[in-house]
Structure formats: C-alpha cells, structure tokens
Amino acid sequence: MLTYKIIACDMDETLLSSDASICRRNIEAIAQAKAQGVKFVPCTGRGFRSVEGVLKTLNLFDEAGQYVIGFNGASITENKGHRSLFWDPIPFDLADRIYRKSASYGLCMHIYTRDTVYISGVTPDEEDFLRGRMAYVPTAEKTLDFLRGKEEVCKLIIMHTDYSRLQEIHAEMKPLLDDITVSFSSNRYIEFMHKGVTKGVALLKLAAMLGVQPEETMAIGDNINDIEMLQAAGLSVGVHNLNPLIRQYCSVVTDATNNDGAVGEAIETFVLK
Numbered sequence: 001m002l003t004y005k006i007i008a009c010d011m012d013e014t015l016l017s018s019d020a021s022i023c024r025r026n027i028e029a030i031a032q033a034k035a036q037g038v039k040f041v042p043c044t045g046r047g048f049r050s051v052e053g054v055l056k057t058l059n060l061f062d063e064a065g066q067y068v069i070g071f072n073g074a075s076i077t078e079n080k081g082h083r084s085l086f087w088d089p090i091p092f093d094l095a096d097r098i099y100r101k102s103a104s105y106g107l108c109m110h111i112y113t114r115d116t117v118y119i120s121g122v123t124p125d126e127e128d129f130l131r132g133r134m135a136y137v138p139t140a141e142k143t144l145d146f147l148r149g150k151e152e153v154c155k156l157i158i159m160h161t162d163y164s165r166l167q168e169i170h171a172e173m174k175p176l177l178d179d180i181t182v183s184f185s186s187n188r189y190i191e192f193m194h195k196g197v198t199k200g201v202a203l204l205k206l207a208a209m210l211g212v213q214p215e216e217t218m219a220i221g222d223n224i225n226d227i228e229m230l231q232a233a234g235l236s237v238g239v240h241n242l243n244p245l246i247r248q249y250c251s252v253v254t255d256a257t258n259n260d261g262a263v264g265e266a267i268e269t270f271v272l273k
Contacts, residue, residue: 005212007033008043008203008229009263010221010268011054012133012186014239015042017259020132020192022057025201025261026079030058033271034066040055041206041218043069043199043229045185048077049115050134055079071112072193072201072225074154076209086205087114089152090180090194096144097217098176098192101141110157110189111139113147126159130189156192166190183225187243192246198229220266221246223259237266 009015022169030040040060042051045071055061055068064080076086102109108126112117117125117136120231130136139146144153160166164186168183170190173179199219207217219226219233222242230236230249238250239262247253254262 002215002234003040004235005081006039006041006203006207006210006217007267007271008199008219008233009042010199010223010226010229011042011044011046011051013241013258014220014226015054015258016133016261022054023259023261023264025256025264026176027058029261029264029272034060034268035257036271036273039066039210039269041067041069041203043073043189043203043221043226044070045070045189045225046134047114047117047154047205048075048082051115061195067206069199069202069206071154072181072185072191072197073199073228074193074197075114076202076206085209086202087154088194088197089114089154090156090192092144092148092153094176094179095156096148098156098173098180099144099153100142101173101176102156105158108135108159110155110159111144111147111152111153112155112157113153116151123159125161126188129186138167154193154197157189159188160190161188163187184241185223185225187223198228199226200230200232203229203232206213218270220267222261235270237270239263 063227066079108121118137118139181193215234217233219229220237236251238253243259254265256262256265
C-alpha cells in the first residue's frame with residue numbers, strides 16, 4: 001500500500017460534526033497518523049486564527065512541522081508561531097469592486113482578511129451556522145474603504161441557502177471576475193478569491209515545500225470548493241454526506257458521515273498500518 005505523507009482535510013461537513021465538534025474516532029485516528037510522521041493539514045475556507053481551537057483539540061496547535069491551508073488556498077501557515085509560508089490576497093481595488101457589487105444584492109456577506117472576518121447583514125440562520133465555528137466582527141459598510149491601507153482582503157463571500165440563486169449571482173457578476181477564482185461551499189456560499197487560488201494548488205505547493213510527491217498525498221472533502229484538492233491528491237476521499245456534484249472526483253467514498261468519523265475511517269483504511 002502506498003504511504004501517504006500528507007492528509008489534506010476539509011473542515012466543515014468533513015472533519016467537523018454538524019455541531020462543529022470533532023468526534024473521538026477522528027481525534028484518535030489523526031493522533032495515530034501523526035505518530036507515524038504523517039502531516040494532517042486542515043484545508044479550509046477559514047483563516048488560521050479561526051482554526052486554532054481545532055488545532056488545540058487535535059494537539060497540533062503551535063506544532064513545528066504541521067500546517068494549515070487557509071482561505072481556500074490563499075494562505076499556507078506553519079502552526080508553530082503562526083509562520084506564514086504563502087499569502088495571495090485579492091488586489092484591493094478589485095476586491096472593493098466585487099464587494100460593492102455584492103452589497104447591491106442586500107444579502108449576508110463575509111470579508112476575510114489575514115486575521116479577521118467581517119460580516120455584514122448576518123441573518124439568524126447564518127448566526128446559528130457560525131456558532132462554534134468562527135468568530136466575526138459585524139459591519140454595515142457597503143465598500144471596503146474602511147480597510148484600505150490597513151488590511152488586505154483574501155476572500156469575499158455572499159451567503160444564500162438557495163444554490164440556484166448563488167448561480168444566478170455568479171452569472172451576473174462574471175464581467176468582474178476575470179482575475180478571480182470562484183467556488184461554492186457548505187451549500188450556502190459563493191466565494192471569491194484571487195485568480196489561481198484553490199485548495200489543490202496550495203496542497204501541491206505545500207507538498208513541494210516538504211519534498212512530498214503528489215501521489216503521496218490524500219485529500220478528504222465534501223463539497224465544491226474541495227474539487228481541485230481532490231483532483232490534485234494521490235488519493236481523493238469523499239465523505240458519505242458529500243455534495244453529489246463532487247462524487248465523480250472521489251476515488252472512494254466513506255461509509256461514515258462527518259458525524260460518525262468519516263475522516264477517522266479514511267485514515268484507518270488508507271494510512272494506519
């Protein structure tokens with residue numbers, strides 16, 4: 001059996017249970033993989049600061065030689081000392097144009113900077129979804145002028161629970177998106193990152209930094225923003241509760257859902273000897 005040296009793992013609806021906790025099966029399997037020298041790399045749409053609680057639960061917090069891929073691939077960070085290895089924000093004026101257009105829809109929006117998430121128009125449903133997952137700063141700003149010269153923006157999000165509406169918004173905004181990567185996640189978000197930013201590109205970049213071959217990587221995910229990561233990895237694993245649109249990109253699908261240890265099952269099957 002091929003030895004996998006990096007496990008790139010999505011968080012929401014993959015590593016995390018529906019209540020944002022991590023089940024014991026996942027924790028134990030990750031610990032055993034780490035003991036064998038495997039790098040367990042959360043690969044998430046969130047930033048490093050938003051995953052510190054997860055790292056503490058997994059005993060990866062402030063660990064040298066362990067990493068997080070954040071903002072769907074816009075950042076790579078070594079856990080020890082929060083050391084930035086890669087950072088690719090959206091050019092500020094472009095981010096501002098996209099945000100202004102997004103604000104015209106009157107929907108909930110996220111603004112991601114390196115260390116802070118700002119959210120405007122947060123709904124009760126979105127507040128419930130984010131509870132236990134991510135801290136944020138409310139804002140009513142309709143432009144990004146309040147961040148100009150202070151913080152770089154690496155990701156913007158529009159939230160709507162109707163996927164067809166998100167697709168309509170995507171079509172309407174296409175004239176602005178030549179230098180932007182677009183993805184969808186959690187069955188509620190359309191996400192905008194700088195062109196070329198994907199989880200898959202970041203996984204291969206991290207593997208190259210560590211001298212790991214692409215075929216020695218494993219990716220675990222559940223949704224559309226995981227597609228490039230699944231395509232890049234040597235082994236692509238979908239969790240049982242995956243979005244059906246990504247099934248074709250998965251070499252295997254677990255029997256377990258995110259609530260019963262899908263990540264643990266994948267590690268037990270393909271990593272632990």
